[in-house]
Amino acid sequence: MGAVSTVDPSVLMDTIVLLITFSAGALAIHHKDRLRHLLPRREQNGSVLTDRTLGLARLTLPDGWRQAQDLNECAGIEAIHPPLGRHVIIISDAVEDFAPEVTMLDHSANTRKELTSSIQVIGCSGPERRQVGGYESVQYEIEGYYHQTRVKYLHTTIAGKRAFHQVLAWSTISRYDRSAFDTLLSGFDELPEPSSAPRALADPGPLHVEPLSKYLVH
Numbered sequence: 001m002g003a004v005s006t007v008d009p010s011v012l013m014d015t016i017v018l019l020i021t022f023s024a025g026a027l028a029i030h031h032k033d034r035l036r037h038l039l040p041r042r043e044q045n046g047s048v049l050t051d052r053t054l055g056l057a058r059l060t061l062p063d064g065w066r067q068a069q070d071l072n073e074c075a076g077i078e079a080i081h082p083p084l085g086r087h088v089i090i091i092s093d094a095v096e097d098f099a100p101e102v103t104m105l106d107h108s109a110n111t112r113k114e115l116t117s118s119i120q121v122i123g124c125s126g127p128e129r130r131q132v133g134g135y136e137s138v139q140y141e142i143e144g145y146y147h148q149t150r151v152k153y154l155h156t157t158i159a160g161k162r163a164f165h166q167v168l169a170w171s172t173i174s175r176y177d178r179s180a181f182d183t184l185l186s187g188f189d190e191l192p193e194p195s196s197a198p199r200a201l202a203d204p205g206p207l208h209v210e211p212l213s214k215y216l217v218h
Helices: 009-038 104-116 178-185
Strands: 048-050 057-060 077-081 086-094 120-132 135-146 149-159 163-172 188-190
Touching (some): 057 086, 104 120, 104 135, 104 149, 149 178, 163 178
Antiparallel strands (some): 077 086
């Protein structure tokens, strides 16, 4: 009868621990891979929002802000800062849609009238002039009640080359921060007009002239 080999208990325990460690590590990697497929991919340029409707404006968002939806059906750009409950929309109107005499102040007055018709206004300050994205702009701060909630808006009208841009930022009164909204505005750009260079036409080949009809009347 051959000799029965024995295994050192300490070696056996180390082997079991090593196997458990490998198994746990492999299981963690497996679940991590599965979770990675379930998570939505973040766009590389997720902090830059572009007006995809008319292609007139772009907004680079500061930290904490992200794209929003359904804030306003006319807005080309919508964003929200969820932890602080701050919002912003940009509505761009092509200059060519207005009479030549319409000014930035006219556009501001018209859009502010639309805003104040839907809230109970309790205060308004402005106008203030500043540059936004390299363009002249005018700003008003408007405070009021909307559905019994006290809110404050920063209403900015930018006179771009291609459009009048209405930038409306707001929050409840306790979370309103003018400096934060001004920082947000520093990320505004008007998009350049698409290149209108004529496309090269294919060579039509030798010109073929049809003979004049005998019925042609001069």
